[in-house]
Amino acid sequence: MSSETGTGAELAELLAHCPPFDALSPADRAGAVAAAQIEEYQPGDLILDAFATMPTSIGLVMSGEIDLWFDPERIGEGPADKFTRGSPIGFTSALAGRPVGPRVEAKTKVTVANLPSGIVLPAFASRSGARFLADEIAHVRGLTAAQPRYTLLSDLVYRDPLVVRADESVTALAARMTELGLPYAAVDTGTGHFGLVTDEALRRKVIGEGLPRESPANAVMDYPAITAPASMSSADALIMLLDHGVSFLLVTGDDGRLKGAVGERDFMLAPTTAGVSLNAQIRQARSIDGLITYARRVPAMLADILARGLTADRVIAVHSALIASITRRAIFLVFDHEEFNDLSIDAFTWLSLGSIGRREAVPSSDVDAAVTFADSYEDQIPRYREAFSVVGEVLQLCGIGVDAHHAFPSHPGFSRTDSQWREAAQGWLTNPHQNQGTIMASLLVDARPIFGDPALPEPARVFRDFNRHPATVELLLQDSLSRRARLLSVRDRIIGRDEKFDIKGRGLLPIVNVARWASLSVGSPELHTVDRLRVAAGSEVLTDRSASRLIEAFDALQLLRLEHQLRQIEMGQRPDDIIDLDELSPIDRSTIEQTVKEIADVQRRMGRVAHMNSGAELVRRGQPGSTPRKAR
Known part of the structure; x- marks a missing residue:
C-alpha cells in the first residue's frame, strides 16, 4: 500500500463499516488494504470517466466530496449527484464488464483509495452487496427521472452480433472475436437456428481436447444456441440462462433477426437479477469447498431478490435453476477427482425430478433425481453409482437435502439404461398397481434433464401413450385426488396441533x-x-x-x-x-x-x-x- 500506516488503519476501519465491503472477510479486507493505491485530487480534477474507459479498480472515497454524472448525454449539464466519504465508485462498469459510467470529478479536495477488483468485487455478490446494489439502482433511477432501464432483455444488448458461416475456420473466427472484443460468435447454420461459439468452448475443444485449429465453426459450436426474444423481461431471461446452464443467450428482435447476445455480466445491470453473479461463481467453482461456500449463500440471495420486487414464482424459479447449477458443478467436480476421473461424464443424462424438475423448489426442498445411461454402459453402472453417492454428499454439504426415500441415482431404481427405463415405464403404465407404479410414474413425468442430453428423457417418452391405457388414466386420477386439501386433519386435532x-x-x-x-x-x-x-x-x-x-x-x-x-x-x-x-x-x-x-x-x-x-x-x-x- 502506497501510504503511511495511519492511512492503512483508517482504510481498514472504513472498509469494515461501509457496505458492501463490510461483507468481506477480515483476510480479504486486509488484502485489499495492502494492495490499495491512495490518490489525491484537487477541485475540478477528473477522477474517473467510466463512459470512456473501463476502470481497472474499484474506488472508495476516503475524504472530500465528488460530483457524479450517470447519463453520458447530460455531462454538459450540472452533476446528477454528489458522494462523500465511504462511497464506492467504478463498480457499475466493473460488474457489467463494459464502460457504462459514471463520470466522477472532485468537488473539493478528495482522497480516493483504489482497491483491486479481484479482491473486492465478490462483496457485491453478498447479501450486503445485493442490498447496496438495489438501493443504488433505485437512487440513480430517481435522479435521472428516466424510464426504468435494464428491465427488458433489449436494454441489455449493446453491440451488434458477430455472425460467422458454419464452415469458417476456428482460427478465422477466433481472430474476428478478438478483433471485435466479443466473447462469442453466432454461427449461421442455414437451418433457421443458430449455433454459438464462446471463448470457453474454444479453450475447451481446441486447447483442452486438441481439435485442429482449421476445424470449421460447426465443430466447436453449441447447437442449437439458446435464444430469447428482445421483449422478454430481464428476470425471465436470467431464469432461462440459469435453467439451461449456459453463459450466453442469443437475442432476437420482433422480426426474428439476431440483435446480439447477453452474458452473465450483462445481467449485473438488471434491477432484479442479483443471483447472476452468484451463479457465475457457482459455475466457475474450482473445488468442492469453493462450491459449498457459494451454495451456502443462496438462501440469503433469495430473500434479497424477493425484497427487491421479483415475484415469488420467479424467485422460486431462480432458486430451482441455481440448485440445478450447483448439481451440475458438483457432478463435474466429483468426476474430475482422481477416484472417478476414469469414468466418462458423457455416458449419462442427469434428470431432476420432483419440485426441482418442475422448477418449484423452495429452501426446504430435497433433491429428487435419476440418471439414464446409453445401453452400452450397463456393466459400468455400479461404479457410476459410487460417484453419484459422493455427488449426494456434496449436495448435502451445500445445504441441499437429498431425498430420504432413495429417489437418487446412487440407488439402483434411479440409475438405469435407456432400455431398462423404457421397459420399467411401460410396466408402470400398463400395471400401475405393481412396483410402486403410480409413485414412479408421478416422479418420472416431472423429469427435467439438467446434465447430458437435453432431449426428452426415455421414461417421459413412454408416458406419451398415457391415454391408450384407460384403466391407468382412471387409477392415476383417483390417486391424484386422494390427497385432499384441508386446513387441519383429524389427526392434527387429536394430537393438539389445531393451529x-x-x-x-x-x-x-x-x-x-x-x-x-x-x-x-x-x-x-x-x-x-x-x-x-x-x-x-x-x-x-x-x-x-x-x-x-x-x-x-x-x-x-x-x-x-x-x-x-x-x-x-x-x-x-x-x-x-x-x-x-x-x-x-x-x-x-x-x-x-x-x-x-x-x-x-x-x-x-x-x-x-x-x-x-x-x-x-x-x-x-x-x-x-x-x-x-x-x-x-
Missing part, C-alpha cells in the same frame, strides 16, 4: 397432483404446475374456471410458503412447511382458509366426474374443448 398447517401437504401437493394428471391426459410436455393447468384447462374434467382457481391458489400458497421459510432461515432455523396459523396476520390466515376451500371445491367436483365415468370416458372428457354437458 398448525402443512402448507405443502394440505395445500400445494393437491394442486400439483391434479395438474400432473391433467397434463398427462392431454399429452402435454409441460412441467411447471401453472403451465400444466393452463394447457389442460377447458375440459369437462378440468374446466377453465377450475384451472384459474387452482392457479390463483397455487401462487398464493407458494408466496406464503417462501416467506415462511425465508423467515425461518433468517432466525437460524431449519426451513419446513408447517405454518403456525396463530402467527399469521389476519389477511394471510384468511388467504390460506379461502385458498384451501377453493382447492377442496375443485377436487370434489373432479372427484364426482371421476366417479361417474370410466377410464375411456375420462380420456375423452379430459380433452380441452370436450364439454358435451354443462359443467357443474
